[in-house]
Amino acid sequence: MLQVDLGTLATLHSQLEQHEAKIRRLVDANIIGIIIWDLEGRILEANDAFLRMGGYDREDLISGRLNRTDLTPPEWRDRDARTDAELKRIGAVQPFEKEYFRKDGGRVPVLIGLAAFGEERDQGVAFVLDLTERKRAEQALMRSEAYLAEAQKLTHTGSWVWDPRTEKVLYCSEEMFRIFGLDPRESLPSRDNFRQQIHPEDRDWVKKRFEELLRERVDTFAEYRVLLPDGTVRHINASGHPILNEDGEFIEFVGTAVDVTERKRAEVVGQRLAAIVNSSEDAIVSKDLNGTIETWNGGAERLFGHQASEVIGKSILIIIPPDRHDEELRILERIRRGELIRSYETVRMREDGSLIDISLSVSPLRDTAGRIIGASKIARDITERKRAEAALRDMQMQLAHANRIATMGQLSASITHEVNQPITAAVTYALAARRFLSAEPPNVREVDDALSLIVKEGNRAGEIVERIRALIKKAPARKDAVTIDDAILEVIALTRTEAANNSVSVRTQFAEGLPCVQGDRVQLQQVMLNLIVNAIQAMSGIGEGARELQISIDAVPSEGRVRVGVRDIGPGLSPESLSRLFEPFYTTKPDGMGMGLCICRSIIEAHGGRLWAIPCEPRGALFQFTIPGTRADGS
Template sequence: MNHDAKLPQIKADDSSPLEDKQAMLAAIIASTDDTIVSKTLEGIITSWNPAAERMFGYTEAEAVGQHISLIIPHDRLDEETFIIRQVKKGEKVDHFKTIRRKKNGDLIPISLTVSPIRNNSGKIIGASKIARDISEQEEAYEKQAMLAAIVATSDDAIVSKTIKGIITSWNPAAERLFGYSEKEAIGKHISLIIPPDRLGEEDMIISNITKGKKIDHFETMRMTKDGRQIPISLTISPILSPTGEIIGASKVARDISDKKAASEKQAVLAAIVGTSDDTILSKTLDGIITSWNKAAERMFGYTEEEAIGQHISLIIPPDRLEEETYIISEVRKGNKIDHFQTLRLAKDGKLIPISLSVSPVLDNSGKIVGASKIARDISAEQATQHEITKLYEQLKELNAKKDEFIGLASHELKTPLTSINGYLQIVAQRMTDEKNKIFLQKAQQQVVKLSSLVNDLLDVSKIQAGKLRFAIHQFNIRDVVEDAIELISQSNNNYEIILKTSVSNLVIMGDAHRIEQVIINLLTNAIRYSPGKDRIEVYLIQETNEIKVGVKDFGIGISPEKLGDIFSRFYRVDDTNANVSGLGIGLYLCHEIITRHKGRVWAESEPKKGSTFWFVLPCLADL
């Protein structure tokens, strides 16, 4: 369209001032970049300038005479009602942002200003509309809003500053990272967060920015409000004015504390792997070797270059390849294999016994992508274990021979001891000298002690051979306790043995002779380990479904660390305060007898205050 043809022709010699003004307005309307349209109060278009043609695509001929709804989307027709209402009131509508429709159906955002049109008498007869395409403005606004949202929601600290270092923006992530609120930071110098020993970095950064250079991933330290220093990765870009002048810098700071920690951890792990005496290697799920440490080189003879990229079967003997299938199947399930003993093949063909531990290797998403293997050469351990096994068998054999000897010797000793005791009794009947009778009695007492020791040794031998027998029958436990006390009291009349009980008659199942043997043994020990004392207390207590017997002395006591061993075979408490004899088998026999009666035995003691030995038996033992 020829815009010049539409301009009114003004003749300098015959035009009036009104005509001149009219011509000037027409020229402005025709040449403006803003759409200018007029319409009646009924919405009929009465004028349509060239900018309207360019904006909406309709020519003047197509538009004039049409209703203004020609360019209004259906969902915005109510806006026209509002606009006409305002115009009829004589009011102007300024910068009304809305959407209008082009001839081709495209929608465009516009800013609309509407003013009433009056006739010579001042009556409102229509409206003029000035519409400006704000597509670029809207796009810029949306882009700005999007950028603002990104900055506000970013996990990275984003800060802007002037060339002189004054902070001009400070996002929420910067608040979280450095501890300063936006209000506290904006207007302050960037040195607010720079450690004193790193202020020189700011000069370097500004020097690069003023040259238009971007700084990428600069790792440094910055300081929080509470004085902590945190490692960050810094990216700095120049900020340009609309004319292209560098007016400041934007900084994106990322906390790399986790990365630093991971890197340090990785370095430590690498050092451990590199210096480990154990072979450490990794492989893919297809069996391809991906790492190979120095210990692997020493163990198998292959260098790192020779091993990496090869299949793990490089070091697996042909007859053990099925092990690899098993190992990979377990790794794929996420299972770890611990201390799997096998053989592997060195470069020189030597078979090496190893203990193998295999763990799955996971990627960042938790997917199993391979396996790590730790292999330890157990050649020396196997040799040691073989030697230990051999020594153990020899020890078992010697121990069996020892038990056999003890049993045989004890059995052989019983016959002469019985004879000696018989002869002593005959001599005692014929002895008339009272002084010699005293010596004879002492000899008989020693024979009794020796016979008791031999009997104990025979019992130990029977226990080891599994031949200790019990004569099970019903008996009154109180009778057995009293008989034992009477027997010991006769030969130890300088001790008062006191029975403390409320039980008068309690029948249990068991071997009365063996239970009496236990009580006599405990009473004998109580006297033996309480020299200089004159009292022993015996307790007989009935509890729910069991009876409890205790023997208490007031002697030297037993150290706490030795209480756990006193029921062991041949164990004797090494106490320099007790000059007592014995083989250390009495309490062992007590333990075995009570345990085989389905009971339990234990000791309570305090050094220099005495000991109490307890045992419990079921009231109705089912032996």
């Protein structure tokens, strides 16, 4: 009996040695990390695979510095406490993920499974698998999925996968949920869920197209609409690809849906805009920065006579007169600087060589990056407007001439007196000269003095006549540098007798060093003549008191202008007359035409200036106008 027991014991011992040898081979194989530990956390044994995971060596193990608790980061220690309790209770723990500290302070993710030894279960073995590579792969996959999701969001592209055998959706991206108005928090949608979201008008033909795909097993593409519960309509570009296995069996369908709603809206807007551009009476043309024509609308065809097919790809110089080619170079240079050119009036050339007046507006064209790549040009035919403006200018000139004649007519008595003065003086000096010649002996020196005075008075009469002739002569408007104070003094001289006849004293206040003004001397004198005569007439009805006319000229340096003022002390201006003073045919005079001040304002505005009136206290009125001054170089 003892012999049998000894044999059995020997067999068991042999089997135990064999098991230990197998375990040792497993440990030494270093396929996975293996440690032997006690309940105090000490690591009693570890293979090289485990030591390499944390960057430890055999010396660390022998010295007793390796402890399960110390190797565990604080946030994992509660989990370890539960693990130890479970080991005490049932002797084993299912594998779970955690982290260990590396020797360099870093962390290593691991999958660990534990089992306890003996009845006391105070020691055990743990199998540790390094998850670093798997975690990296998972993170890379998560990043890839995140990039894909972000790319789908940016491009409004959804994707889905469907199993034709089970008719179940295997995958649906977040963007797919959004496009079809489905809730991503719910379970994967079915094909019916997608189908119900398709616009009722498109649903049947889309279903038919999909069924054809299933039968023919070919790629498909379709554009349709999706109708969301809130009534929003989305336009979808959908595509699909069937996946077959080695046996040709249809195992998956991969589909995409692109939300092209904004593109569709842009296309509609673009089509409408194109229709508007093409139907515009104005010529609308685009060109690149070299002046090569890229688009040419119907208005351009009608205005210039060239068909779009004839000019696209050619230089814009085809419609620019040769003497204006430099003008196009200047326009392109301004466009390159990003400038907008508005209402630039110039001349262009039709296909038959005839010239037309146009108003040109040019804007820079930019690409999506904001770079200037060309120009958009709108050209409007202003030939008829130019003719009308010329006719209007001619009519205004005639009207202004008539007004000057009428004003001079009012001054006829004063003008007669002005002319008679030098003539009478000349006659008197002539009679005196005769007496000096009749004397014995003739007084030659006195005769010579008298003749000199006759010449002087004759010249003075000639100057007066010349000024009158200039005012009543009908001549085209000029643009000269006018010395404004000299021009106004000549008008004051013409009206001096009229002022005296009405007991009006004239006081002038002219600033020194006044700049010249650019304009027509006669027209500016006409304005002053009207204002002075009006002021004299306004004071003619004053019964008592001094009648004084103040004429001032000064410069307004901040505006680069010259300001002229004519002030009277007449009855002044009522609020009603002040608001209507410059209207055509409005007058407060019994025999007035109501055109004088209207013409004056037109003349001043044509000179780039402004004319206005101000009531004065306690009475009287001040009429002022400003016009641009010129520098010494005439600019």
